[in-house]
Each structure stands twice: as C-alpha cells, then as structure tokens.
Amino acid sequence: MPSFVLVNPKRRLSARYETGILSFAFALAATVFYLDTFTDIHSALATLYVITLLLSAETLTEKGTLLLTVVCVGLSILSYAAAHGTDADLAAILRLAVAIAAILITCALIIRNHRARLDLIKFNVALQSSEERYRTIFEQSRVALWERDYSEVRALLMVLKAQGVSDLRAYARDNPNFIGDCISRIPTVAANAAALELLGNVSAKNAGSMRRYIAQDDETFLDLMVAIFDNQSYFEGKGTIITSDGTTKLVLLTVGFPVDVANFNRVIVGMFDITERELAQKALFEAQAELALASRAATVGALSASLAHELNQPLGALVVNAQTLLRWLDRDPPDLAAVARSAERIVRDSQRASDIIQSTRSMLSERTPVLEPVSLADLVNETQALMESELSRNRIKFEMSEAPGIANVSAVRIELQQVLINLITNAIQAMAATPEEVRRISVSINPADGRGVRVSFRDSGPGLSADILEKLFKPFCTTKETGLGMGLAICRSILEARGGTLTASNHTEGGALFEMIVPMEAVHE
DSSP states (O other), X not given: OOGGGXXXXXXXXXXXXXXXXXXXXXXXXXXXXXXXXXXXXXXXXXXXXXXXXXXXXXXXXXXXXHHHHHHHHHHHHHHHHHHHTTOOOHHHHHHHHHHHHHHHHHHHHHHHHHHHHHHHHHHHHXXXXXXXXXXXXXXXXXXXXXXXXXXXXXXXXXXXXHTTOOOHHHHHHHOTTHHHHHHHTOOEEEEOHHHHHHTTSOOTTTTSOOTTTBOTTOOHHHHHHHHHHTTOXXXXXXXXXXXXXXXXXXXXXXXXXXXXXXXXXXXXXXXXXXXXXXXXXXXXXXHHHHHHHHHHXXXXXXXHHHHHHHHHHHHHHHHHHHHHHHHHHHSSSOOHHHHHHHHHHHHHHHHHHHHHHHHHHHHHTXXXXXXXEEOHHHHHHHHHHHTHHHHHHTTOEEEEEEOTTOOOEEEOHHHHHHHHHHHHHHHHHHTTXXXXXXXXXXXXXXXXXXXXXXXXXXXXSOXXXXXXXXXXXXXXXXXXXXOOSOHHHHHXXXXXXXXXXXXXXXXXXXXXEEEEEEESSOOOO
C-alpha cells in the first residue's frame, strides 16, 4: 500500500482494529456507490461517504484522507453520470453538489482536527520535557527550595481584607493565634534535598509543615503574610529557623508570587543559610568597636606618658624649691629674701605645669583654637560623608536643607564638627528600635534673628522623656547602658565657650529636636 494511505504511526490503535475499520469503511463506500448508482432512491445518498471519511480518520494519514476524499467525490460523480447520463436533472445536480460539499467540508474538518492533535502532542511532549528539566533543577539545586501551597492562606487574607482589615500587623497583635493558623494553612508540596538538609536532614514527610521550624519570636513570617496581603509580587527577608536538632539558623527567605491567583497552589520558596555570614559580620563590628576602644586606650596611654614626661621637671623643681624655702625658714633669723626667691620659683614652676596641661588640652582640640570662616552647609555635608558607613548600616536617610543667603560663621572648625558628630551619633542610637522605613535625620540651617545661624537636628526616634530633658546636658546623664553621659555636656560647653548655645526638645510631629546657634563673629575671651 502506498505511504499516503498507510496507517498513521502516531495512532495507538491495534493493527487488527485498524484493518477492521478500514475494511468496514471501504465496504460502506461500495454499498453507497451501489445504492446511489443502481437504485431509484431519489436522495443525496452520496452524503453517506462522509461516514466513510469519519471512520477512516483515525487510521489514515493526512495524505490518505485527501486521497479517500478524492475517491469519494469521484464515486459520487460517477454515480450521477451512470444514473442520469447527459440528461440534465436539476434536483439530481443539487443532490450531487450537496454530497460533494459535505464530503469536502468533512475532509477539511478531519485534516484540521488531525493537525490540532499533532500540535497538542508536540505541546505535551515539550511540556513534559520542560517539567523534567524543572524537576532536575529543583531536585539537584544546592539552594534550599520548597514548593508550597499558598492558595488557602491567601484566600484567608483576602477575606480579612474584604472584612475591612487594613493593618495586618495590628490584626496579628490583637489575635495571637493568627500566625499559627496561617502556618497550618500552608502545606509543602515538595522539597529538594538541600531544603531537607537545611532543616537538619529531615525526611520529606517531616518537612510537610514549617510550624515546628519557625522560631516563635521571628517576625519574618508575618512580613511574608503582609506581602501577600498587599498583593506584592516578590518578598525577601531575613528570618530565624530552628532545625530538627535544635540549632538556630539565620536564613534569607525569597518568595516570588505568581501573577495568576490560580497558581498560588504551587509557589516556589527559596532559603539561603546566612548564619556564618551574619556571625562574621557581627564579629567584624565587634572587632571594629574593640579597635576603637583600643585606639582610645592607646591615645590615653600616650597622653599620660607625655604628661608624665612633661610635668616631671616642673613638679621636681617645685619639690626642690619648696624644700629650699623650708631650709631658709629654719635659719635663725630666717632669710626672708631667699624665701621670697624660692616662693617666686615655686609660682613660676607651677605656672609652667599649668601651661603644659593647657597646651595638652589645646592639642586635643587642634592645638591652639584658631577661628576661621566656616560654611555650615559644607561642614554638615562633610560630616555626613564621614559617617556615611554608620548611616548606611543603620538604614537611615539623611536630609539637609539650607535657607538662602546664609553667611559663613567664624568658629573653630574641628570643634563644630565634633559637636555635629556627637549629635548625629546620638540620633542614630536613638532610632535603634524605629522601623527602618521611617528612620530619618533632618538637618536645617536658618538665620537666628541676626545673632548667628541656627542648625536644627531632628530624628524620627521616640523622642525624649520629661525627666531626661531636665538633666540632659548635665555630666553623667545618659540613656544608654554603656554611655558615660559626657558627650552632650561637652558639646554645650564647646558652643557656649564660643558664644553659642545648644538646646533640646521634642518635635511636634515626633522625634527629638536639637538646636545649636553658632554666632556670626568671633567671641573675644
């Protein structure tokens, strides 16, 4: 049999069944031809060839179907010619046209269905191949991956939103069982080997629910629920899990939410173990703090050694002159002139010791105080650059604004910068418990009624309590466990020594507000 009438190799019908179908179809075609040609039945019997095509559709290729269509059309025309010859019969012609049209339409539908089926087979093969590739990546990836069903918990969150809940965090605080209920509504569809290893080499059965692995005080899961509640497309956050052996691990959680809500039944969740990275970063910060402490200790040690060396001579001279004075007084009669000279030398050496101490103090504030023109806006920007690492690490937004026409002030630059650093550092520490998205330090520079320039510092922290405000600038007053309480007292002393002021209050919109006024001209002591 020619290839165009061969049975389609993609069909899964048995050879005996296919042969039987073809035999029956050809027998039916012969029967239709006989009835249409040799009987007086006046009807469109040729349309029954459609049944032949339909019966053969499952067994013939596309070319075979086309050939059978041509045969059926040819048999219809042959029957008409044999029955009517050259006599024109309008009714017979119409019956022939109807039969041929039915045969051709049926052929077209069979071919279209055949091609659609082939496309569907190709699509299923490609889909199966893609699924196999995805499964290979999922199973062999060294990143901990889960497939989880978030459809039920999303439905719960949408019901809450429809009921008027707008702040999911407040709702969770008011309903302590809410988080546990949400966790129980998220079954695990699949987990790869890396995920089972991350949880402590547990079995796939024990990884079905994450309830036992999520730390009770961890806020990351609530953040994830808020992301779904707000219809976000992606979530990333740091969290804490407890493995099967009780080990605490810090993880980076990433979840991509599908656009189609129907696909929330299989959401990919990734986890990265960042415990070592976080511990290394913590160790780095602690090392930096210890280095700063060691640096301060070294400075104090060097200063002490320098003072001991410099003060040794005048103090020794003081002792000698005092002993000499006593000897002159012990004479009979006392040599008052010599006593007076010894007393003068004691005064001189005491002044020398005082000058050494004063010189050391001046050295700590850039040796001798030198007044110079200072642009406060430039100084604020320079100080921000110096503290950029600290601001960035604490996720704090820094803003600075300056009124037009602000002139330079006459001041000791290093002193003012030390005040700025202290105020910014205090603001950073005050916002430790403030949510990262609202942490902000705002600095504004404005004229101070002709007396100088006002520099205002406002943070978005909790502000200052009434009892702290009363003694804030007193020495040893601090709100920090490890603070000495000297920073603000020294800042106020620095400004007041140059004719300026430093005050503190709470801003009307929240947060603490520190204002320092720097005089425009130098103050002569």
